[in-house]
Amino acid sequence: FARHVTILVRGDDFSCAKAVADKAREHEKITVLTNTSVEEVSGQNGLDYIRYRNSKTGEVTEFRAKEGESFGVFVFAGYAPETSLVEGVAELNEQGYIVTDRSQKTNVEGLYAAGDVCIKPLRQVVTAVGDGALAATELERYAAAKQTRTGLFPKKPQVAAPQSQLASEEDSIFDSATLAQLDAVFARMESPLELRLYLSDDEVSSELRQYMEALAARTDKLSVKVTDEPEENRPCVRLFRPDGTYTGLAFHGVPGGHEFTSFVLGLYNAAGSGQSIDEELERAARAIAKPLDMKVLVSLSCTMCPELVTAAQKIASLNDRVTAEVYDLNHFPALQKQYKVMSVPCLILNNKEVSFGKKNLAQLLELIAEKTGS
Template structure:
């Protein structure tokens, strides 16, 4: 049974016509797939067929450990976005980018395909000057209408600077991490294990968190 129905598929096809260049999706799973891995794989297989500019490559977390290490993937299911040259963008989705997160997933694809972020020039300049390694982990649920704003804000910052990585994590799939970081509400963003922001904050607040590292 398809995960993306015909009506939604038609809407997505229209949105994906704006992709400027090819985008490569590196999906990580394992030989004996967990339920969420199977669902994520099916979702991405269906999604990638909606545009001839989306290339999906499937890797095994253990068998392809060199690739997993290259993109610092340590849990599954995981989707890593790469540009047309297969350059790592710093944008990753851990879980299934469906529900409300389908919006952040589409916008991430647009970015990596060569689009422009919605950040104003001052924020872009500030983000581009970040010299330390920054890791955003945005915990979401697929039923949360506010979560995509946090995911998109952090991923837009990551797109401006190779030192920044921005992840979406489905807290229902990675419950052990949600417990570790005391995620009682979403979106909740963890920055380098030391800073945290709750709610759909604007990009400026995520930059302020970087300054506090």
């Protein structure tokens, strides 16, 4: 996929298996530079400048991409185990990994650890799964011994009977668990919303229509209207208030995958009362004084995207000068090209300021203030 890859290694050599390292070293499109650290990367709509230094010779190298071209930097700088949960409870080694014996038992009675958080020579799925199986078996044995000793046996969990008021899975494109969550959100929506659809004669449009009609069939607080108003990026659904004003929230494509939850949260935020947020952040969102158009480019499989989408939509729901329109990049390759998008989420402010990466509400408000002075 790449024309050329340069691997910068901070140490004397790779720390991975020799066989893997040799493959990289022998590859004609890969250059390996050891004892090298990145000092700076920069660029406008993508990276086009990098400066790195050889820590042994002190030699500094600058690389600039050709006019109109850019490159990517993929950082791998090591791991830090997330073991704060058991800090001060179980024994950890100097790097913070959990100390266990061969049966995954920690130094604490009844506490077992498995997977990447443990001290071990190979951190891979296969060893994590093995640890998990061993820990679970040992834990079961431990619990059984306790039960025999104390004569106390926990009650068997009961399977809850399905709630009759929910539509069966055959009646809806959503499963019953999702329908239950939707009902909870719809019950809290304070005012109705119109789902205004901008469709074309294609499959994605009919999928969007089917999706929105299935949502509206679930509550009288949502209605669907297909419009022939102009719209360049179809299909699209925009949320309108009962008085016909635009809420500023829209999704281009079909809000499935990881974007389904953000879309439903968007409905809740647009209809009120919406998610409660820190008072200071709410004040900052309401204080944005100039018109602000936010485009959030996402992919439905991106786990980092929903946080930014929800933050942008929350601001739009609080401030009529702000719009937050989300695009499933998969269906809008022209936008990908126009903004040289190399990763998602990608945020575009007023069709001008492009930034990448996940952001929470506070970080987004900070970025807006910095880039737009609002």
